Amino acid sequence: MPELEPILYSSSTYLFNHTRTVCEMPDHIDYLAVCAHPDDAELTCAGLLMRAKDSGYSIGVVDLSRGELGSRGSVTDRDAEASAAATVMALDVRYNLELPDGNIVCSRENVIRLVELIRRWRPRMLITSYWEDHHPDHVQTSKIATDAWWFAGVANYPGGGIAHRPERILYYQGRGVFPPSCVVDITSTWERKKSAIACYHSQLHRNTAESEPKTYTSSENFMDLWEGRHRYLGSLIGTEYGEAYHVRTPVPVFDIASLTGGAPGVL
Ligand SMILES: [Zn+2]
Secondary structure, eight states: OOOOOOEESSSSOEEOOTTSOOOSOOSOOSEEEEESSTTHHHHTTHHHHHHHHHTTOOEEEEESSOOTTOSSSOHHHHHHHHHHHHHHHTOSEEEEOOOOTTOOOOOHHHHHHHHHHHHHHOOSEEEEEOSSOSSHHHHHHHHHHHHHHHHTTOTTSSSOSOOOOOSEEEEEOOSSOOOOSEEEEOGGGHHHHHHHHHTOGGGSOOGGGTTSOOOSTTSTTHHHHHHHHHHHHHHHTTSSOEEEEEOSSOOOOSOGGGGGOSOTTTO
């Protein structure tokens, strides 16, 4: 296959069109988020990803679509915003599968494409949308990621490479809520998470954009609401900011002392 130039996000982050030959792909990604639209990772699991990066792990985001149905701004805007946010988050890779926004479906073909990536990068953890969500694309993304997580570890399933199943799959909280299985302290990364979200100028409130369609994220007080949610989640574990996750099996405890990690009176 011919080698084509990747679209550079920054010196260390790339977006590859799926029709292009992959070049300069990383050999391994430790923590991989699979999201429906650019800005989903920033709004949901960016705090966890950046904490992982701060601890020396490699992090990546696979956006399943380019968000071309967005009510505000253009797809070119979203590409540029995703690029800027990738730099803020210091992603080791950002890859876009270019599935159609508004028509993301859990087909065998789409699962295989994600299986290929999982086997290539061999992440230790997959992070994706919780399966109950207001947006059908988020629901389908959860299903695609869950199926790919499983089938990537089945040796005879198509997709090439060597079978690999990430040790853990985490489901992040979108606009909806669920009783969290665990809350990750993201106090140290909250300001960067806020900066990454702010990269999506076209989606957020702008005084000059009053003629554009109004959405939940473009409401004037959206960032205050979003910060309030993270503060609330942090309060559950005695920290300033938190992100909520669901896991389907019990969270293992190997260090008893970790159970007393919250602020006094929280647990
Ligand atoms: Zn989304």
